[in-house]
Amino acid sequence: MPRIIAARRSAIVPRGGKFAELEPHELARPVIRACLADARLAPAAVGELILSNALGAGGNPARSAALAAGLPEQVAGLSIDRQCAGGLDAIVLGHALVSAGLHEVVIAGGAESYSRRPLRSRTFADGRPPVPYDQARFTPWAECDPDMAEAAATLAADLGIAQAEQDGWAMRSHALARQAAEARRVEIVPIAGCVADAFTRDLTARHCARAQPVAGCITAANMAVAADAAAFVVIVSDRLAQDLGAAGLRLLDGATRGARPEQPGLAPVPAIAELLARQGLKPRDLGRAEIMEAFAVQALGCIKKAGLEPDIVNPTGGALAQGHPVGASGAVLAVTLFHALRAGDPPALAAIAAAGGIGTAALFEVVAG
Template sequence: MNPAFILAARRTAVAPRGGAFRAVEAHDLAAPVLRACLDDAGVAANPVDYVILGNALSGGGNVARLAALAAGLAESVPALTLDTQCCSGLDAIQLAARMVESGAADLVLAGGVESFSRSPLRAVRPRAKGEPPLFYDRPPFTPWPARDPDMIEVLAHAAKGYSRERQAEFAIASHAKALAARARLEAEIVPVAGLAFDSFTRALTPALCARAPVLHRDSETELDAAGVAVEADAAAVVLVASRAWAERRLKAGRPVCEVAHARSFAAAPDDPPAAIDRALALAPFPPGRAIPVVELMEASAGQAMTNAQRAGLDSAAINRGGGALARGHPIGASGAILAVRQFHELTREASGALGLSAIAAAGGLASLLMLHRL
């Protein structure tokens, strides 16, 4: 099997739903990021073999193809859009790595894009004449309604054992890390619609968290809006390449990461955290070797703390530039943002350093990507 490498990684800023990207279509978010990855790697558009983008909300069609054409890629470059909800962006990168490893491609642009702001209204077609369409916010994630919990219920379950104050501390720390890292975060961002920084990040305080609306409360836990990632718009892409392209990049003195491990996981559909627990438990961590860079999805503070604790991850390595609590959660792009962050954080480490990205999705799915800095 041929190894796969990442030569470049870029993203847009993350903007809350209805914010700076409220008028930007999903493909127009992704197009400049595709272009930036090629420019960073010094690769012309024509050699690209494929474009793969994750997306959950576009309502059909092939947003990856629109983005590729809008980016000026050759019309002969095929494109694929996939939907595994929150895992979509990381799964797209995994699929790109598999294409390179199999010898089916040498250069693949992969990642994710999401626009909550421009997502279409969704409705089920009437079954009988005279019935109105039935609008819905999300599709079913299992064929069994009794085993298809609301996501707030899932996040509340993951928060059990953590007080509201402890969750607030985690959220505050996420924002603080993002503020402290703003300069290096902006270096990976492609400006779109005049926005060049993650606009949701703020100096969060215990007082602000205490005033946040309560989303769930029962006898075992309490969940508020400060501890849950907001709906957002963004795009993130990496350039996955074969050894020959990686060697050219290394000779030019530019950073390259090898895909050390990439895998998808599944567990009980009504217990989404179980899948990411399994992913982290089966990750091939080298015995006795530290992993300095961990990009762990922060769908909520409780979920992130639970995953980190169960996997025994070093808190100092987790989300060094802040996480989704400080940015937002653009579903199809969130996993790809983790990969972009992992790549850029690894470029600050010595050769040989390992990084990890992990994310879970509704329906009992999870995805994991490990990179090795060359």
């Protein structure tokens, strides 16, 4: 079975920060190179690069990243867009390619520059002037395609999760991230002088009370800030891993499932349930879970509906304390698990929701060299 033998990411920096001038391939390049160095592999060994990107200008950003990183010209690069879930989906897809014997080495992950995203406008056949828009459409029906913050506020009302509980989870995320900041530097490739996540701070109840409202009980304090980052892993065949004597992370199972498009926050729950059932596991069998915190209520809702123990979820903080680099966010979860898990640990879960009612979940465990 393939294994992940290297995993790195950039710091996560809010849009308009120190990464503001960097295009996605410029964020990806040093992370890819660091992954290869960690794996003790030459660029020529790479068969494919899969890159998730949700906000870019189109084309094939994976190809640009592959060329920028010095990969062989025959690495065509495969770009995917499953919005927030794409980074984790890239890893599941890369694992499948290696499992199928199509490649012995695949680099997979995501790179996103919220700062450099292009301005977009919708055009009309009747000659009306173009209308700028920020959020793409995720369903054919306006009533099933809500603003993400408004959908989170509806979820909070449906599940009875008060703002105080959401703020409490956000404060927990920041506190845990601050405690783990030094230990997590091993994950991070320095870029533009950034060696730590830039947004993490001492978030207090007073800060939460003053936070700008966004939609209902959703405020700037209990939702993740838009950010720039890149995160990648190196997936190799079992044969090559053994030749290298490399320990690593094994993907036990992964799934992406669609759910109600009007309530994307709970979309990972069916995928989590399916994975656990296929592996014969219960939520109590998990040792750790990295759950995307695009909104505090989304994480809390998934914990509740999936039956997860809150103490094992995001024990070193999550996106509320880091930021949300959309297409890279799912890969960040996997990078965190790669560096956190040890041989003999119980299986660990990564799960993320995406606009349009999409949820991806993956189960990992450590395998010895």
